[in-house]
Amino acid sequence: MMNNAINSLDKVDLLIVGSGAAASIIAAKAAQAGKQVLMLEAGPERSNKDLVSSQLWARRLKWGGSPVEEEGNLKIGHGFNAGWGTGGSSMHHYGVWPRLHANDFKIKSLYGKGKDWPIDYEDLRPFYDRVQSEVGISGDEKLEKWRPEGAAYPMPGLPVFKQGELIARGFTALGRDTAPIPLAVNSQPYKGRNPCNYDGWCDAGCPTGALANAQTVYLPQAKVAKANIIHRATVTRILTNQKGDKVVGVEYCDEAGQSHKQMADVVVLAAFAVENPRLLLASATQAQPQGLANSSGLVGKYLMTHPAGNIYGLFKEATQPYYGATGGQLINQDNYDDKAARKGAFGGYQWLIANALKPNGLLGIANTRPDIYGPKLDAFMKQAAKHMATMVFVGDDLPLAENRVELSPNKDKYGVPLAKVIHNVQAETDLMCQHAVEEGKAVFKAAGAEQVWSGPRVGMHILGGTIMGTSRDNSVTNRYGQCHDIPNLFIAGTGLFPSSGAVNPTFSLHALGLQAVEYLLSEWAGIV
Amino acid sequence: MNTTRRKFLKSSSLVLSFAVGGKTFLLSPAEAYAQSVPLAVLNESDATTLEVLAEAIVPGARVAGIRNFIDSQLSADSENSLLMIRYLGVPAPFAGFYTAALRSAEKLAKTRHQKHIAALNSEELSQIIDDMAQGKVKDWQGPPAEFFFFVLRSDAADIVYGTLDGFERLDIPYMPHIKPEQSW
Ligand SMILES: Cc1cc2nc3c(=O)[nH]c(=O)nc-3n(C[C@H](O)[C@H](O)[C@H](O)COP(=O)(O)OP(=O)(O)OC[C@H]3O[C@@H](n4cnc5c(N)ncnc54)[C@H](O)[C@@H]3O)c2cc1C
Ligand code: SF4
Numbered sequence: 001m002m003n004n005a006i007n008s009l010d011k012v013d014l015l016i017v018g019s020g021a022a023a024s025i026i027a028a029k030a031a032q033a034g035k036q037v038l039m040l041e042a043g044p045e046r047s048n049k050d051l052v053s054s055q056l057w058a059r060r061l062k063w064g065g066s067p068v069e070e071e072g073n074l075k076i077g078h079g080f081n082a083g084w085g086t087g088g089s090s091m092h093h094y095g096v097w098p099r100l101h102a103n104d105f106k107i108k109s110l111y112g113k114g115k116d117w118p119i120d121y122e123d124l125r126p127f128y129d130r131v132q133s134e135v136g137i138s139g140d141e142k143l144e145k146w147r148p149e150g151a152a153y154p155m156p157g158l159p160v161f162k163q164g165e166l167i168a169r170g171f172t173a174l175g176r177d178t179a180p181i182p183l184a185v186n187s188q189p190y191k192g193r194n195p196c197n198y199d200g201w202c203d204a205g206c207p208t209g210a211l212a213n214a215q216t217v218y219l220p221q222a223k224v225a226k227a228n229i230i231h232r233a234t235v236t237r238i239l240t241n242q243k244g245d246k247v248v249g250v251e252y253c254d255e256a257g258q259s260h261k262q263m264a265d266v267v268v269l270a271a272f273a274v275e276n277p278r279l280l281l282a283s284a285t286q287a288q289p290q291g292l293a294n295s296s297g298l299v300g301k302y303l304m305t306h307p308a309g310n311i312y313g314l315f316k317e318a319t320q321p322y323y324g325a326t327g328g329q330l331i332n333q334d335n336y337d338d339k340a341a342r343k344g345a346f347g348g349y350q351w352l353i354a355n356a357l358k359p360n361g362l363l364g365i366a367n368t369r370p371d372i373y374g375p376k377l378d379a380f381m382k383q384a385a386k387h388m389a390t391m392v393f394v395g396d397d398l399p400l401a402e403n404r405v406e407l408s409p410n411k412d413k414y415g416v417p418l419a420k421v422i423h424n425v426q427a428e429t430d431l432m433c434q435h436a437v438e439e440g441k442a443v444f445k446a447a448g449a450e451q452v453w454s455g456p457r458v459g460m461h462i463l464g465g466t467i468m469g470t471s472r473d474n475s476v477t478n479r480y481g482q483c484h485d486i487p488n489l490f491i492a493g494t495g496l497f498p499s500s501g502a503v504n505p506t507f508s509l510h511a512l513g514l515q516a517v518e519y520l521l522s523e524w525a526g527i528v
Numbered sequence: 529m530n531t532t533r534r535k536f537l538k539s540s541s542l543v544l545s546f547a548v549g550g551k552t553f554l555l556s557p558a559e560a561y562a563q564s565v566p567l568a569v570l571n572e573s574d575a576t577t578l579e580v581l582a583e584a585i586v587p588g589a590r591v592a593g594i595r596n597f598i599d600s601q602l603s604a605d606s607e608n609s610l611l612m613i614r615y616l617g618v619p620a621p622f623a624g625f626y627t628a629a630l631r632s633a634e635k636l637a638k639t640r641h642q643k644h645i646a647a648l649n650s651e652e653l654s655q656i657i658d659d660m661a662q663g664k665v666k667d668w669q670g671p672p673a674e675f676f677f678f679v680l681r682s683d684a685a686d687i688v689y690g691t692l693d694g695f696e697r698l699d700i701p702y703m704p705h706i707k708p709e710q711s712w
Contacts, residue, residue: 044607049706051705051706052706052707052708053702053705053706053707053708054542054690054691054704055686055690056542056610056686056690056691056708057610057708059609059610059611059612059614059615060607060608060610063615064606064607067619067620068617070617077615077617078617079614079616079617080615080616197703197705199703199704199705200703201703201704206705207705208705322700322701358690359685359689359690359694359698360682360686360689360690360694361612361682361686361690362612362682364685364689364690365689366586366681366685366689367678367681367682367685370661370678370681371661373584373585373586373657373661373681374584374585374587377585377586378587381698382698382699385699385700386699386700
């Protein structure tokens with residue numbers, strides 16, 4: 001239970017809520033620039049030693065905070081998609097780091113759908129290039145013919161194993177190409193970090209440093225520059241001045257239930273796409289009764305998740321599906337750019353090809369055929385463990401205001417209303433997904449698979465909810481994640497995306513984070 | 529710890545803390561089952577139903593220690609739980625999720641065959657499991673039967689296939705960075 005006595009702590013320059021992907025890059029850069037940085041992290045302290053190679057132990061990396069209520073025909077799967085503890089969800093992320101394409105930034109202008117970004121690809125390109133060099137990405141920009149312009153990858157692509165070769169055969173037979181998947185995973189030693197062992201344990205967290213996540217790249221830099229993290233510190237409220245146009249700090253609750261006020265000149269919300277709007281809505285004051293930074297009425301709205309689904313096949317040949325990285329070996333984006341190409345459908349998609357497979361877990365071999373059980377299961381497992389192959393499509397989600405985070409009447413143990421998330425996909429998204437599944441099955445058949453089937457549609461990644469735009473009429477923040485209503489309150493992470501694109505978002509959120517922190521530092525005097 | 533014991537833990541699949549007579553021991557669920565470690569949350573009847581269903585769905589689940597595995601995880605707080613249910617959108621605590629469905633399955637056996645689920649022949653049991661998997665059950669309380677089937681099947685697959693022993697059974701390499709032998 002929360003202890004009502006509030007302990008007020010000394011003011012810091014920059015307070016960041018969360019210690020995940022977005023928090024880590026902002027913390028590192030600000031601390032290196034001499035700012036006193038404090039991250040408040042709701043989850044436990046974790047080090048690489050805790051990343052036990054097991055799909056069972058991996059579950060401890062998943063969200064352990066207040067429950068999120070979900071509704072809709074494509075739930076966002078918050079419990080699966082969100083992480084907690086040092087490094088947040090970046091600790092169980094697979095390091096698939098493609099760039100958004102130019103048309104992703106302009107879907108309103110190009111297709112009359114959803115929202116445009118207040119920036120375009122060329123604005124973000126230099127930040128992608130710099131993050132890529134700092135973090136290290138393996139890939140082959142020449143073979144990846146769909147990739148927008150940018151600096152060459154600093155490392156060659158990761159090797160392709162049997163599973164990838166077999167699926168590539170299907171793409172080739174249909175006159176299509178594949179390229180090494182761009183991965184923030186080292187194909188060779190990079191900046192003091194180890195190369196990958198291709199053992200497929202990425203979901204449990206990579207303790208060797210081969211996979212770039214908050215703990216391998218930016219949190220250590222932040223620490224060296226004297227940034228601090230307080231763990232088990234759950235932020236429960238953002239505090240403003242009376243007028244409600246300036247943030248003064250946050251309230252948080254520690255492990256013992258003691259409540260604290262932590263004051264700061266600038267606050268960055270980097271608590272992921274559901275917790276950020278929840279905190280803004282739950283911090284309503286008399287001056288801002290709709291919630292903080294919400295004069296647009298858009299806080300919580302335009303929540304998105306990438307619709308995704310796997311294709312599976314059994315091959316006569318051995319596929320060695322236990323080798324490689326979990327994110328995959330190859331990529332194809334032939335159906336990415338023309339989002340209106342398919343009749344009645346809207347959205348592009350990509351294929352992430354030949355993901356390393358483990359026998360158990362939600363994405364494991366056993367669960368690909370939940371209809372098999374009893375004595376037949378063992379035979380299936382023995383065959384599939386050596387002869388199975390898979391790939392997954394990741395598609396555009398149409399940004400819709402009615403897909404949203406709102407406050408539930410139910411409260412958590414701190415007395416903060418729970419987040420209630422409503423997310424539905426429309427018929428045009430559904431058709432795009434159906435097209436992808438049919439195409440995927442055709443590829444597997446062309447590759448020579450003896451049995452082919454598809455998995456359920458799922459929500460991959462969480463985006464939107466605190467979108468950026470050009471003004472308070474159309475967005476919560478400006479292009480830097482700075483709230484229109486409260487200039488010393490910033491938001492970081494995928495929640496800023498006004499449209500989803502159909503690529504994995506973590507590279508983009510780093511590029512946005514770098515752009516934001518440089519703006520924040522250069523404009524500091526006028527902001528605080 | 530003596531060498532044999534260390535060797536056992538090294539080669540074992542999944543080692544958890546089990547409380548026996550006020551003391552805590554590190555055991556694999558299979559070992560806990562073999563030693564009849566007392567249950568903390570489930571009663572004997574629920575545990576029997578659990579292992580009868582799990583064994584029929586994923587052969588090998590019984591001796592892999594499904595009853596002790598689920599029981600130990602139900603006594604952990606949800607943050608430390610190793611059960612897949614923790615990220616499937618079901619609010620913690622999870623004991624009620626399991627016990628409600630297990631009692632519904634037991635009731636179904638009694639209604640249809642006037643026997644405990646553990647006394648059904650394999651054909652009778654298979655029919656009940658088929659119907660659970662397809663949600664074709666009447667008077668079922670608790671989580672939807674097909675969802676419970678999915679979760680229990682995953683739990684059983686976790687301990688039968690998701691361990692060092694399980695990988696060996698499938699003849700595939702485990703290749704761990706950090707072996708799952710330590711207790712967190
Ligand atoms: C299985 C899986 C695989 C993935 N693979 C990829 C991939 O290959 N490529 C890719 O681009 N993306 C991938 N992702 C997505 C990626 O993990 C996220 O996009 C990214 O981590 C989001 O970064 P973030 O900083 O916004 O949030 P997070 O990294 O989740 O950090 C948010 C942090 O805030 C903390 N927090 C929340 N609420 C509070 C509060 N009230 N007080 C204090 N702290 C709080 C949380 O505990 C958490 O640590 C994957 C995700 C999953 C689940
Ligand atoms: S496959 Fe590579 S990136 Fe993944 S956990 Fe193993 S070493 Fe790390």
